Every structure is written in C-alpha cells, then in structure tokens.
Amino acid sequence: MRMILLGAPGAGKGTQANLICEKYNIPHLSTGDIFRMNISTCTPLGVQAKKYIDKGQLVPDDLTIQVVEDRLVREDCKDGFLLDGFPRTVFQAEELAKFLQSINNTLDVVLLIDVPTGFILERNIGRRICSSCGSSYHIKFNPPEELGICDFCSGKLIQRNDDNEETVKERLNVYTTQTHPLIDYYKTNHFLSTVDGRDDILTVSKNIFLILDN
Ligand code: ADP
Ligand code: AMP
Numbered sequence: 001m002r003m004i005l006l007g008a009p010g011a012g013k014g015t016q017a018n019l020i021c022e023k024y025n026i027p028h029l030s031t032g033d034i035f036r037m038n039i040s041t042c043t044p045l046g047v048q049a050k051k052y053i054d055k056g057q058l059v060p061d062d063l064t065i066q067v068v069e070d071r072l073v074r075e076d077c078k079d080g081f082l083l084d085g086f087p088r089t090v091f092q093a094e095e096l097a098k099f100l101q102s103i104n105n106t107l108d109v110v111l112l113i114d115v116p117t118g119f120i121l122e123r124n125i126g127r128r129i130c131s132s133c134g135s136s137y138h139i140k141f142n143p144p145e146e147l148g149i150c151d152f153c154s155g156k157l158i159q160r161n162d163d164n165e166e167t168v169k170e171r172l173n174v175y176t177t178q179t180h181p182l183i184d185y186y187k188t189n190h191f192l193s194t195v196d197g198r199d200d201i202l203t204v205s206k207n208i209f210l211i212l213d214n
Pocket of ligand 2: 009031032033035052054057060061064084086087089
C-alpha cells in the first residue's frame with residue numbers, strides 16, 4: 001500500500017502512522033522526523049532545516065522533495081510506504097506525482113485526518129516526543145506509563161522546539177495557506193478519504209482501518 005496522511009499540525013498523523021505501519025508492515029516516512037533526526041546529528045541538511053522549523057515555516061520545496069525522493073528509492077519502499085507530513089504544498093504534490101510516475105508507481109490512498117482548528121493548540125502544546133525513537137505522547141490524551149519516559153525504548157521524553165504557542169500559531173497559518181489547498185488538489189486528482197480526528201486515538205485508528213481494509 002502506498003499512502004499519504006494529510007492533516008493539520010497535531011491532527012494525529014504521526015500517532016496513526018505508527019499504528020497503520022505496524023498493521024500493514026510498511027515504512028513510515030515522516031519528513032518532520034527526518035529533519036529532526038538531521039538536526040539532532042547536526043548534518044548540513046539539519047542546519048538548513050532548523051532555520052525554518054524553529055520559526056514554524058516550511059523547509060524550502062527543493063530540499064524537502066530531494067529528501068523524500070532519496071528515501072522513496074530505497075528497497076524498503078518497493079512494496080509500499082506511508083508519507084506523513086509530505087506533501088505540504090501543491091508543488092510538492094505535483095513533484096511527487098511526477099516522481100511516482102517515473103518509477104511506475106501510483107498512490108493507493110490519500111487519507112485526511114480532519115480536526116477543527118480549535119483542537120490544534122492543545123494537541124501540539126501537550127505533545128511530548130521521545131528524544132531517542134521519536135514516539136509521540138500527550139500529557140493529557142496519551143500519557144506514557146512512567147512520567148517523562150518512553151514506553152517503547154525508555155528514552156527521555158522532551159517537548160519539540162516548535163511546540164510553543166507562538167510557533168504553533170504560525171504553523172497553523174502556514175497549514176491554512178499552503179497545505180490546506182491539497183485537500184482540493186487530491187479531491188480533484190485522486191480519491192480523498194476522510195476520518196474524523198476529534199475522536200480518541202483508538203476510535204480514529206478503528207475508523208482508519210475500516211477504510212484501509214476495504
Ligand atoms: P501530527 O503528526 O499530525 O502533528 P501527532 O500524532 O504527533 O500529530 O499528535 C499530536 C498530539 O496529539 C500528540 O501529543 C498526540 O499524542 C495527540 N493525539 C494524537 N491523536 C489524538 C487523538 N485522537 N485525541 C487526542 N490526542 C491525540
Ligand atoms: P511535522 O513533524 O510534520 O510537524 O513537521 C515539523 C516541521 O518540519 C514543519 O513545521 C516544517 O517546518 C518541516 N517540514 C516537515 N515536512 C515538511 C514538508 N513536506 N515541507 C516543508 N517543510 C516540512
């Protein structure tokens with residue numbers, strides 16, 4: 001299965017991506033995770049990306065598209081993948097379509113996790129991620145078993161640099177102006193499935209699996 005998860009920042013893409021990728025045994029390609037990994041290891045890509053990410057802005061298309069194309073040609077993506085956080089602009093979506101066509105692939109599923117903007121601030125500000133494996137928690141909606149410690153790898157939980165009120169508001173602006181138009185793009189160029197992202201994590205995943213199993 002080759003799929004894209006769309007949704008506002010904090011809609012639950014990363015959380016659901018982990019559950020989907022485990023069930024369908026496909027790699028999880030999160031551009032945000034790739035950038036954060038590069039930032040933590042101080043690569044040239046990380047140094048570039050950090051300038052934009054810390055301000056809540058998008059990393060330029062050319063850098064981002066290259067990252068994704070380099071990842072998609074790897075062996076583990078041969079039979080499927082889940083893209084989380086990419087595309088984020090119509091240009092990225094057009095480039096992805098061209099790239100997939102060039103390697104004789106197409107998308108099977110484009111799925112929107114739909115949450116009203118009123119949910120976004122609390123979801124992002126309460127988020128904690130594992131500094132080691134990247135797993136995402138929420139202080140209220142999805143707390144770890146032990147405070148500050150990752151359930152999966154015992155790594156230390158931290159708050160993302162861009163999960164503060166000012167930056168989340170900017171990320172929401174960026175989403176509205178640059179990423180939201182993808183909903184119409186995929187409605188026109190593909191079939192777009194939608195789940196209600198206001199429900200709790202397990203209900204959302206149950207509804208996603210109903211769509212994917214059909
Ligand atoms: P995204 O990848 O779309 O930015 P995440 O999956 O990281 O979003 O989720 C953002 C925050 O909201 C995290 O703290 C996560 O634990 C929490 N969260 C995810 N899905 C839900 C949900 N359905 N209900 C409540 N909180 C959720
Ligand atoms: P995320 O982890 O998906 O919330 O992404 C965190 C940040 O990484 C975003 O706010 C952007 O600055 C950057 N980023 C992630 N994916 C993309 C993308 N497809 N295009 C541009 N910037 C991106």
